Amino acid sequence: METKLVTNGYREIANNIDKRLQEFSKVLKKKDVFYELAFCLLTPQSNAKRCAEAVEIVREKGLFEGNLSLNEITDILKTKTRFHNNKASYLFNLKPVFQVLWAEFDLAQKDSNPLEIREWLVKNVKGVGLKESSHFLRNIGFRNLAILDRHILKNLNKSGVLKNNLKSPNKKEYLLIEKDFLQFSQKVGISMDELDLYFWYCETGEIFK
DNA sequence: ACCGGCAGGTGGACC
DNA sequence: TGGTCCACCTGCCGG
Numbered sequence: 001m002e003t004k005l006v007t008n009g010y011r012e013i014a015n016n017i018d019k020r021l022q023e024f025s026k027v028l029k030k031k032d033v034f035y036e037l038a039f040c041l042l043t044p045q046s047n048a049k050r051c052a053e054a055v056e057i058v059r060e061k062g063l064f065e066g067n068l069s070l071n072e073i074t075d076i077l078k079t080k081t082r083f084h085n086n087k088a089s090y091l092f093n094l095k096p097v098f099q100v101l102w103a104e105f106d107l108a109q110k111d112s113n114p115l116e117i118r119e120w121l122v123k124n125v126k127g128v129g130l131k132e133s134s135h136f137l138r139n140i141g142f143r144n145l146a147i148l149d150r151h152i153l154k155n156l157n158k159s160g161v162l163k164n165n166l167k168s169p170n171k172k173e174y175l176l177i178e179k180d181f182l183q184f185s186q187k188v189g190i191s192m193d194e195l196d197l198y199f200w201y202c203e204t205g206e207i208f209k
Numbered sequence: 210a211c212c213g214g215c216a217g218g219t220g221g222a223c224c
Numbered sequence: 225t226g227g228t229c230c231a232c233c234t235g236c237c238g239g
Contacts, residue, residue, distance in 0.1 A: 044218035047236080051217090082216070083232045090219095129219050149217035168218070170227075200217070208217090 007188050010198050017197045020207050025141035034098050040136040041090050041127045046081040054080035090127035114142040130174045146178035147196050155199035
């Protein structure tokens with residue numbers, strides 16, 4: 001069990017992490033929220049920074065305004081992300097479902113039920129599962145949703161939260177691990193969102209999103 | 210120069 | 225209904 005190690009290592013960069021978390025809660029404008037969802041759609045199995053670069057390009061070229069064809073999106077993603085054909089299709093079809101999301105939920109209201117919104121996203125947005133819906137909601141300011149990717153799972157395993165070395169949890173497993181993660185975060189006195197950024201920092205050497 | 214390892218998982222088919 | 229398996233896909237980086 002590495003509780004102390006986790007806690008000690010965390011202290012050194014706690015200020016930077018909390019500063020980053022505060023920035024997430026400032027994502028309020030409709031278009032910014034749209035591109036945050038677009039970013040999360042691109043990240044599976046791909047390099048996060050290159051995904052952010054891809055989002056910058058489609059933003060400049062007007063994806064939100066409907067100025068990009070499927071082929072144009074595919075070309076942009078080609079050199080930036082894996083599975084560009086699938087993801088281009090997801091981005092190309094994102095606007096209508098995003099409009100429903102925006103109308104259906106008050107995303108500025110961070111104390112509304114994030115679990116309900118997450119379920120809606122998983123069900124309705126093609127390309128978004130539990131991990132990416134949690135990622136998206138965290139990135140626009142919601143709290144206490146576990147973003148269970150390979151890095152976090154690895155660190156949860158190292159911290160003794162998980163018994164088996166699970167790589168890709170199904171829905172049932174995801175929700176159970178999320179509970180254990182929450183419990184662990186309460187035990188060490190560091191929130192899941194802080195731990196998420198910290199674990200990710202441990203694996204990649206930087207605090208990103 | 211070549212090669213193995215890795216990059217913030219998800220949809221859909223099949224049973 | 226819910227689980228398991230597989231396709232998706234390419235560029236970067238260290239040895």
